Amino acid sequence: MPDCDLLEKCGFFAKYRDSLNLACRGFIKSYCTGEKMDDCERKRYRQQHGAPPVDEMLPTGQMVPSDYLS
Ligand code: SF4
Numbered sequence: 001m002p003d004c005d006l007l008e009k010c011g012f013f014a015k016y017r018d019s020l021n022l023a024c025r026g027f028i029k030s031y032c033t034g035e036k037m038d039d040c041e042r043k044r045y046r047q048q049h050g051a052p053p054v055d056e057m058l059p060t061g062q063m064v065p066s067d068y069l070s
Contacts, residue, residue, distance in 0.1 A: 004037040011055035012042055012064075021068045031059035 007013055013032050016024050030036045037043075041061030045053040056064040 001034060004032045004040070004043070006043060006046070007032055009052070010042065011052055012057065012059070015055045016064070016068065019068055024064070024068045027059050 004010070004013075010032070013028065017028065019025065031040050036059070040059040042053055042057055042059055045057065045061075058064055
């Protein structure tokens with residue numbers, strides 16, 4: 001499975017790639033480097049708005065809970 005083609009540009013991935021939070025790691029595994037990469041709300045947002053969403057938007061479209069960086 002190839003990585004998401006936006007991986008290098010994605011603020012969410014850049015900010016949370018080293019997070020130890022299990023939920024966050026799960027999102028990265030299933031979306032950014034997994035089978036759900038084409039179902040990513042961040043990707044959809046970028047296509048619709050021509051600009052990336054805030055880094056804290058999850059691939060599901062929800063916002064990252066504040067404890068995700070811990
Ligand atoms: S959050 Fe979405 S757009 Fe960003 S790298 Fe992961 S799958 Fe790609």
